[in-house]
Amino acid sequence: xxxxxxxxxxxxxxxxxxxxxxxxxxxxxxxxxxxxxxxxxxxxxxxxxxxxxxxxxxxxxxxxxxxxxxxxxxxxxxxxxxxxxxxxxxxxxxxxxxxxxxxxxxxxxxxxxxxxxxxxxxxxxxxxxxxxxxxxxxxxxxxxxxxxxxxxxxxxxxxxxxxxxxxxxxxxxxxxxxxxxxx
Amino acid sequence: xxxxxxxxxxxxxxxxxxxxxxxxxxxxxxxxxxxxxxxxxxxxxxxxxxxxxxxxxxxxxxxxxxxxxxxxxxxxxxxxxxxxxxxxxxxxxxxxxxxxxxxxxxxxxxxxxxxxxxxxxxxxxxxxxxxxxxxxxxxxxxxxxxxxxxxxxxxxxxxxxxxxxxxxxxxxxxxxxxxxxxxxxxxxxxxxxxxxxxxxxxxxxxxxxxxxxxxxxxxxxxxxxxxxxxxxxxxxxxxxxxxxxxxxxxxxxxxxxxxxxxxxxxxxxxxxxxxxxxxxxxxxxxxxxxxxxxxxxxxxxxxxxxxxxxxxxxxxxxxxxxxxxxxxxxxxxxxxxxxxxxxxxxxxxxxxxxxxxxxxxxxxxxxxx
Numbered sequence: 001x002x003x004x005x006x007x008x009x010x011x012x013x014x015x016x017x018x019x020x021x022x023x024x025x026x027x028x029x030x031x032x033x034x035x036x037x038x039x040x041x042x043x044x045x046x047x048x049x050x051x052x053x054x055x056x057x058x059x060x061x062x063x064x065x066x067x068x069x070x071x072x073x074x075x076x077x078x079x080x081x082x083x084x085x086x087x088x089x090x091x092x093x094x095x096x097x098x099x100x101x102x103x104x105x106x107x108x109x110x111x112x113x114x115x116x117x118x119x120x121x122x123x124x125x126x127x128x129x130x131x132x133x134x135x136x137x138x139x140x141x142x143x144x145x146x147x148x149x150x151x152x153x154x155x156x157x158x159x160x161x162x163x164x165x166x167x168x169x170x171x172x173x174x175x176x177x178x179x180x181x182x183x
Numbered sequence: 184x185x186x187x188x189x190x191x192x193x194x195x196x197x198x199x200x201x202x203x204x205x206x207x208x209x210x211x212x213x214x215x216x217x218x219x220x221x222x223x224x225x226x227x228x229x230x231x232x233x234x235x236x237x238x239x240x241x242x243x244x245x246x247x248x249x250x251x252x253x254x255x256x257x258x259x260x261x262x263x264x265x266x267x268x269x270x271x272x273x274x275x276x277x278x279x280x281x282x283x284x285x286x287x288x289x290x291x292x293x294x295x296x297x298x299x300x301x302x303x304x305x306x307x308x309x310x311x312x313x314x315x316x317x318x319x320x321x322x323x324x325x326x327x328x329x330x331x332x333x334x335x336x337x338x339x340x341x342x343x344x345x346x347x348x349x350x351x352x353x354x355x356x357x358x359x360x361x362x363x364x365x366x367x368x369x370x371x372x373x374x375x376x377x378x379x380x381x382x383x384x385x386x387x388x389x390x391x392x393x394x395x396x397x398x399x400x401x402x403x404x405x406x407x408x409x410x411x412x413x414x415x416x417x418x419x420x421x422x423x424x425x426x427x428x429x430x431x432x433x434x435x436x437x438x439x440x441x442x443x444x445x446x447x448x449x450x451x452x453x454x455x456x457x458x459x460x461x462x463x464x465x466x467x468x469x470x471x472x473x474x475x476x477x478x479x480x481x482x483x484x485x486x487x488x489x490x491x492x493x494x495x496x497x498x499x500x501x502x503x504x505x506x507x508x509x510x511x512x513x514x515x516x517x518x519x520x521x522x523x524x525x526x527x528x529x530x531x532x533x534x535x536x537x538x539x540x541x542x543x544x545x546x547x548x549x550x551x552x
Contacts, residue, residue: 011214018210023200034203042213109202112195131189132196159186168187 013065014045020133021045021069027116027128028073036076044072063139070125070143077121111167118165123158126151240544247536251529328418328472331391331479333409337402338488344378347401347485351382354397360386360478379486391479398483414472421469425462432458 013021018041025037025044048068116124122144129140130151137155141148162168339347344367352362367380386394395409435455442448 014210014214018213019205022205022209026203027196027200038206038209042209042216045213046216109195109198112199116199127192128196131193132200156186159189159192162192163185163187 013062018045021066024066024128024133025069025073027132028070028121028125029076040072040076041069044068047072063135063142066129066133066135066139067143067145070129073125074121114167115162115165119158119161123154123161126154127158127162130155240540243540243544244537247533247540251532251536327413328415328476329388330412330414330472330475331388331409332481333391333395333407333479334482334484335395335398335404335408336406336484336486337398338405338486339402340488342378342487343402344380344485344487348380348382350401351384351398351483351485354401355384355386355394358386358390358394358397360384360390360394363480377487379484381482381484384481384483385478386481388477388479391481394479394481398481401483402485403488414476418469418472418476421465421472425465425469428458428462428465432462 021041021044022034022037025040026034029036029040044065045068048065116127119127125144126140129135129143130137135143137148137151140151144151337347348365348367355362361384363383363385365380365382367378369378384394384398395407399407432455435451435458439448439451439455442451
């Protein structure tokens with residue numbers, strides 16, 4: 001990738017994908033808040049910008065940028081957020097949802113947040129990248145520096161855990177039953 | 184339970200993510216901040232083969248393993264070499280239904296019959312004797328400190344133990360040595376008696392080989408053993424430590440002359456006493472070492488022919504094979520115990536290196552971004 005093209009891509013990413021990146025970070029930092037997500041994305045973008053010469057050698061631009069975002073979120077999860085009061089963080093998270101939007105699907109969002117919160121971090125990241133950012137398994141593998149097979153198994157594990165989560169029991173539905181054929 | 188439906192999951196995630204608004208000016212604020220930042224080139228870029236994680240890890244672990252094994256095996260292999268060579272065939276105490284009666288001096292041999300000549304010094308000739316053969320090896324005069332010890336077992340015909348002791352005494356005297364100790368006994372077997380004894384001879388190092396050869400002609404030799412050990416490093420170490428302590432003592436004496444207070448004088452005096460004690464202790468060790476390296480020690484056991492030998496005859500056949508097998512088993516077990524410590528250390532070191540490598544790998548991966 002040429003340097004000028006890269007700069008253009010970065011600017012485009014900033015203008016067009018900023019919102020999605022912040023929401024991605026918000027989902028990953030499920031125990032943080034919106035400000036944490038914005039901080040993480042800002043830090044990720046500035047780091048990507050600072051090392052743009054190195055990024056130019058990367059073949060996959062989008063997953064690579066999400067790798068920066070994920071790593072930035074990981075840093076926050078490990079260094080900053082654990083030192084805060086978890087209960088206050090959860091309350092602030094719920095308050096955001098309550099204040100910003102109240103709809104028919106509020107209950108579902110609330111349950112999903114609870115289920116996401118209970119997912120381990122490594123599973124939560126792949127779920128968010130796959131089903132919210134819509135990256136392919138290969139792109140996720142680049143973003144988290146793991147093998148595609150690992151991504152696949154993590155996705156399966158995450159979906160199973162979500163299905164088993166009490167808050168999402170209604171979403172997963174009952175197991176399929178055999179239809180009775182009447183003569 | 185079936186995994187959650189992908190469409191449901193996607194919709195739910197979008198709902199959660201869209202549950203708050205994004206600041207409109209955040210992107211422009213970041214763009215302004217980024218505009219003032221200069222691009223920083225990567226200072227260190229890992230080679231491509233390390234970026235391949237699985238292969239890189241394997242290479243790192245293999246390299247660490249090679250380093251650890253090399254660091255441990257080299258000293259172990261060096262430690263297998265022994266500075267002293269020992270040819271064994273040693274004496275054993277009297278056994279087999281005999282009662283022993285001490286007869287100190289009864290055989291007409293006085294302990295320490297001859298005093299060592301003054302001013303005797305080693306010439307640097309060292310001798311290694313084994314299995315009845317004598318070999319001479321030369322070394323630079325005055326540079327080596329060799330400690331020689333040996334043992335000879337003789338049998339003599341009839342009641343000739345006492346004359347044999349007399350002959351050995353005259354032999355060691357003629358070689359410039361002296362008798363260190365004698366020990367003679369009379370044993371009974373059946374209706375008869377027999378005598379045997381041990382005489383310890385000390386002779387200047389340069390005459391040690393000659394004495395061993397002469398002693399073997401006194402009677403019929405049943406075994407000979409000799410051991411030479413180089414104690415030069417020990418000698419040099421003792422000498423250096425004594426020199427250093429003496430230099431310290433001189434300094435304390437100089438300080439003592441300038442001391443004005445009683446407490447200061449007492450403190451210096453205490454140090455001086457301590458130093459003096461250490462110097463004397465080391466000097467004693469040096470004197471012992473000097474004596475041992477000046478004179479070789481030869482222990483001669485004399486017994487009458489036809490009696491139970493005082494020397495364990497070398498085993499042969501099945502007996503030898505059996506004892507060799509037992510000895511091999513014990514040696515193997517000793518080797519296992521000996522190797523267990525370094526092996527445990529190697530495992531711990533490998534674990535620590537692996538942990539550090541993994542930590543560095545992760546840190547580096549984060550830094551790359």
